[in-house]
Amino acid sequence: MDSLLGALAAIINLNHQGTFIHWGWFQISVANLVVIILMIVTFVIALLVPFPGKNKRRGGGK
Amino acid sequence: MSYDEEIAQQWTTRVRRGVVDFLPPDKMLPDTQPNYVASWIYVFGVVTIAAMIIVIGTGCILAIEGPIWWHHSTLGHFINSMHLWSVEIFFFAMVVHLWGKFFMAAWRGRRSLTWITGVVTFVASIATAFTGYVSQTNFDSQWISTQAKDGINATGAGSFFNVLNLGQMLMWHIVLLPLVAVLLVVLHVILVRHRGVVPPFDEAAIKAAKSGTAPAPATEEVPA
Numbered sequence: 459m460d461s462l463l464g465a466l467a468a469i470i471n472l473n474h475q476g477t478f479i480h481w482g483w484f485q486i487s488v489a490n491l492v493v494i495i496l497m498i499v500t501f502v503i504a505l506l507v508p509f510p511g512k513n514k515r516r517g518g519g520k
Numbered sequence: 521m522s523y524d525e526e527i528a529q530q531w532t533t534r535v536r537r538g539v540v541d542f543l544p545p546d547k548m549l550p551d552t553q554p555n556y557v558a559s560w561i562y563v564f565g566v567v568t569i570a571a572m573i574i575v576i577g578t579g580c581i582l583a584i585e586g587p588i589w590w591h592h593s594t595l596g597h598f599i600n601s602m603h604l605w606s607v608e609i610f611f612f613a614m615v616v617h618l619w620g621k622f623f624m625a626a627w628r629g630r631r632s633l634t635w636i637t638g639v640v641t642f643v644a645s646i647a648t649a650f651t652g653y654v655s656q657t658n659f660d661s662q663w664i665s666t667q668a669k670d671g672i673n674a675t676g677a678g679s680f681f682n683v684l685n686l687g688q689m690l691m692w693h694i695v696l697l698p699l700v701a702v703l704l705v706v707l708h709v710i711l712v713r714h715r716g717v718v719p720p721f722d723e724a725a726i727k728a729a730k731s732g733t734a735p736a737p738a739t740e741e742v743p744a
Contacts, residue, residue, distance in 0.1 A: 493612065501616050504560035511558070 548713050556720050564617035565712075569705065571610035576698065578603040583694055587657045607649055614642060626718040634711040641704040648701055651693035654683050665689070 477488040527533055581599050582590055590596040618638070627635040654665040665683045672678045682688055 493608075497612060497615050497619075500612075501561075501619050504564070504616065504620070507560055509558040509560055 543710060543714055547716075548710075550713075553717060554719065557717050561616075561620040562717065564613045564620060567613035568610055568617055569709075571606050571613060572701075572705065574606035575603060575610055576702075578606060579694065579698070591658070607652070611645070611649070614645065618642065621718070624718060624720060628718055629715065631711070631715045631718055634708060634715060637704055637708040637711060641701060641708055644697060644701045644704055648693060648697035651689045651697060655686065655690045655693045657686070 479486055479488060479491060521529075578599050582603060585596060585599075590600040621635070621638065650668070654661050654668065668683045669678065672681060672683055681692075
């Protein structure tokens, strides 16, 4: 069990100082930048990917 | 006064009738939703609530066992991580939900209070997460609280909200702010049920209105 957890934990080593990106006055950590990019990607996918079973719906509702 | 009239005057009767008028059972738990709800963009509100349930559940376990357990046992680490990552999912889904609702102008059709309760929930959630970060009882929480104190003090709130006071921060994190967040979410969901899910913009009507061939679409759409 411990070896499995160790293997999973070793995929991405987070046990170090954060990495930051600077553009002039603007500064952001890579971790935060990755999360923001993932949110934008998720948002776009949610708009474009068809919802399963959409054609089966009869509509209506309240 | 007859017996029936007396019953109708009771505060319990009046409250029940008021609640049922405001939110009839078939609106509170509807069997179907309009066709336009069949889109992934409508999923993120309920994902946020699902993540919140995990946050509260894992938080209850952490509260039962305490800091020594979550710092020094394998299961404690696991539950602690679940608490953190469900918060990450909570905010992730909440932000995508917010973007979706912003771009569809979800305050249309007398839904402004629904929008406002959502915004206030977002702010309350940030405060809840912040008090959680300073209550971890590790070097991370010490760093965050000592960095945050100057900012908080500059607002004047430091006189009653002391981020270096672990007991105070923990109580805000596990009692006051979760209560506020849960009550706001309940109110938000009740308002969503009351007014219904906001319909999308009528694209054809907008194009027709721009070309001057038809009247502008109604923005005050309220479901029956």
